[in-house]
Amino acid sequence: xxxxxxxxxxxxxxxxxxxxxxxxxxxxxxxxxxxxxxxxxxxxxxxxxxxxxxxxxxxxxxxxxxxxxxxxxxxxxxxxxxxxxxxxxxxxxxxxxxxxxxxxxxxxxxxxxxxxxxxxxxxxxxxxxxxxxxxxxxxxxxxxxxxxxxxxxxxxxxxxxxxxxxxxxxxxxxxxxxxxxxxxxxxxxxxxxxxxxxxxxxxxxxxxxxxxxxxxxxxxxxxxxxxxxxxxxxxxxxxxxxxxxxxxxxxxxxxxxxx
Numbered sequence: 001x002x003x004x005x006x007x008x009x010x011x012x013x014x015x016x017x018x019x020x021x022x023x024x025x026x027x028x029x030x031x032x033x034x035x036x037x038x039x040x041x042x043x044x045x046x047x048x049x050x051x052x053x054x055x056x057x058x059x060x061x062x063x064x065x066x067x068x069x070x071x072x073x074x075x076x077x078x079x080x081x082x083x084x085x086x087x088x089x090x091x092x093x094x095x096x097x098x099x100x101x102x103x104x105x106x107x108x109x110x111x112x113x114x115x116x117x118x119x120x121x122x123x124x125x126x127x128x129x130x131x132x133x134x135x136x137x138x139x140x141x142x143x144x145x146x147x148x149x150x151x152x153x154x155x156x157x158x159x160x161x162x163x164x165x166x167x168x169x170x171x172x173x174x175x176x177x178x179x180x181x182x183x184x185x186x187x188x189x190x191x192x193x194x195x196x197x198x199x200x201x202x203x204x205x206x207x208x209x210x211x212x213x214x215x216x217x218x219x220x221x222x223x224x225x226x227x228x229x230x231x232x233x234x235x236x237x238x239x240x241x242x243x244x245x246x247x248x249x250x251x252x253x254x255x256x257x258x259x
Contacts, residue, residue: 003026005019005021005022005024005026006024006026007019007022007024008021008022008024010022012026050078051078051083051086053078054077054078054083055181055184057077058177058181061221062178062214062217062218062221062222063174063178063217063218063219063220063221063222063223064221064222065077065177066080066173066174066177066178066218066222067174067221067222067224069173069177070166070170070173070174080173080176080177080180081176083176083177083180084146084150084176084177084179084180087146087180087181087183087184087187088146088147088180088183090184090187091146091183091186091187093187094186094187094190094191095190097190097191097194106125106128106129107125109128110124110128113125131250145246146179146180146183149179149242150172150175150176150179151172152241152242152245153175153179153238153241153242154168154171154172154174154175155168155171156234156237156238156241157171157174157175157219157234157238158171160230160234160237161219161223161234164223164225166223174218174219174222177218178214178215178218178219181214182207182210182211182214182215185207185210186203186207189203189206189207190203208239211235211239212232212235212236212239215231215235215238215239216228216231216232216235217231219231219234219235
């Protein structure tokens with residue numbers, strides 16, 4: 001007995017469990033909460049390419065994951081873009097989970113400003129207020145921050161490894177896996193901070209150290225040339241550029257040059 005796929009109308013024989021044209025499962029059942037939650041669980045824990053499986057692989061194999069994905073093993077791993085976008089969304093949730101918008105009393109926090117004349121004091125107060133606004137913007141738009149940072153990170157890696165076999169897009173894919181993994185570590189620590197009150201500076205220090213180490217190991221394995229020192233120096237350049245670029249943008253905003 002023949003049936004047709006409800007997704008693409010391809011003719012199916014009776015014993016087909018999946019459509020040979022579009023891979024949709026057949027036969028389909030009517031949607032239920034059980035079906036929806038089953039699909040969600042399957043999405044994250046699928047034995048071959050689930051979200052959690054990818055995290056384990058990024059711990060154990062790091063850069064080899066990107067290397068194999070680019071080489072053609074696309075079905076083996078969770079999509080780099082999906083992984084990156086999910087982590088970016090989780091990062092935004094973590095950064096705004098406390099629901100508190102920080103408020104500052106500039107003069108109370110910076111009593112030295114009282115020693116300035118009125119015009120200079122007002123100018124400095126405006127600069128501090130713009131600094132707090134910029135930092136709060138970064139916090140409440142954390143997903144956009146990682147999205148903007150990634151292309152520049154990939155560009156720097158591509159520039160230093162341009163003589164290798166990978167093009168810019170392939171470095172971008174590697175960056176999605178690598179940067180998202182480190183961001184996920186930051187998300188976990190940030191959420192733990194809501195429960196345990198970890199010192200915020202300690203969180204940033206731990207994340208910086210992890211990022212430095214993970215970028216180095218990831219790219220050494222991704223490129224496969226065994227040059228750990230080069231991978232370390234390029235990673236240091238990428239992280240330094242990110243900090244300097246964000247710092248310069250905040251300074252320019254504080255100075256009133258835009259916004």
